[in-house]
Amino acid sequence: MTGKRLAAVAAVVLASLHAGAALAAPAPVLNAIGVENEYADVISQIGGKFVHVTAIETDPNTDPHTFEASPQIAADIANADLVVKNGVGYDAWTDKFLSATAKKERRVIDVQHLLGLPDNTPNPHLWYKPTTMPVVAKQIAAELSAALPAQKAYFEANVKKFDESLKPWQAAVAAFKAKYNGTEVGVTEPVGDYLLQAAGMHIATPWTLETAIMNGTDPAPQDVTAQNALLSEHKIKVFVYNQQVTDPLTQSFLALAKKNNIPVVGVYETMPMPGYTYQSWMLAETQALSRAVADKVSTETLLASK
Structure with missing residues (x-):
């Protein structure tokens, strides 16, 4: 085999190895936080295998209004790529953590602002309104798609499944x-x-x-x-x-x-x-x-x- 042919074969082998390595590389996974576990659940349903989701307020036997954050929660927020919070003062404690741990690429969905609600909205329990979560799910897909453009079709398909499951x-x-x-x-x-x-x-x-x-x-x-x-x-x-x-x-x-x-x-x-x-x-x-x-x-x- 001539030197040129050997070089050509080697190039093909190397290209195959690189392609295999690329195929074997794990897909990126984003760190996401749903401050209330109902929002965390929806993030999981939309993001699927491309998100690692942490819920902060999870205990149905405690009063969320008296919730106190811990250093671990501050660290989780600092490392998050996406945060979904309720707003209307319900989880105002998260604002100081978001401000203290500025992260340029971090995306935040404040459901109050997403829905265009004023600060004096009298009832903060927005997730009980049947029209809320379809809007939230769509925005979650948009934020995840912006971070992982190659998975946009996957996220949008999950939104359709979610909307169907609400029927x-x-x-x-x-x-x-x-x-x-x-x-x-x-x-x-x-x-x-x-x-x-x-x-x-x-x-x-x-x-x-x-x-x-x-x-x-x-x-x-x-x-x-x-x-x-x-x-x-x-x-x-x-x-x-x-x-x-x-x-x-x-x-x-x-x-x-x-x-x-x-x-x-x-x-x-x-x-x-x-x-x-x-x-x-x-x-x-x-x-x-x-x-x-x-x-x-x-x-x-x-x-x-x-």
């Missing part, structure tokens, strides 16, 4: 509204209000009582009296309470509901685990409302999803 929940909300529109409901605080409103329910609890309980301030005595009357006089069909945050006042409301055979439904600020996805969680909450109104069945705690 059972959307259908359940529509069916509830068609059958029980205007149903009176009492609540402890506005955690699930967006869902209740989407389902056509009328929230009878004074708004000032809801916000006082949410913000940990003393409610007006007249509001407490009004809430007690809703329960003792059977003016509501179901009582919805924040399963994560109870105190003597909310426990007294819960006891009064049970005494008067008013079904109760517990809602969560943090996606319950294990086994739930965002969409199966929302569907489970809607089905619990339906059981309460139709069959007077209480669902205080969502069981682990299978």
Whole structure:
């Protein structure tokens, strides 16, 4: 074999080796954070194998409003390529970590700003609104595509799958509204209000009582009296309470509901685990409302999803 032919063969072999090495190289994986685990779940569904996702607020047995960050969380945020936060003051503590650990290529989705909501939006529990997560999922795909352009089609396909998977929940909300529109409901605080409103329910609890309980301030005595009357006089069909945050006042409301055979439904600020996805969680909450109104069945705690 001539020297030229040897050189040509060697070049082909080297090219094959390089191609094989390129094929064997692992795809880049982005570090992503969903401050609330419901957002982390959606990041995982859209990013799939191209994201490593960390959820910060994950415990459905604690009050997210009293969350305290740790040095490990600060480190996670510092290393993140993508952060999704709720906004509306709900997770304001993240802002100082984002500012303290400036990272030029880091992308941040503030759901409040994404939805164009003002800072004085009264109810921060945006994930209970059926129109929220489709917008968030689309933006997650856009941010991931900007970071990994070669995977844009993959992310966009996952958005379509996600939107499709929301249809059972959307259908359940529509069916509830068609059958029980205007149903009176009492609540402890506005955690699930967006869902209740989407389902056509009328929230009878004074708004000032809801916000006082949410913000940990003393409610007006007249509001407490009004809430007690809703329960003792059977003016509501179901009582919805924040399963994560109870105190003597909310426990007294819960006891009064049970005494008067008013079904109760517990809602969560943090996606319950294990086994739930965002969409199966929302569907489970809607089905619990339906059981309460139709069959007077209480669902205080969502069981682990299978």
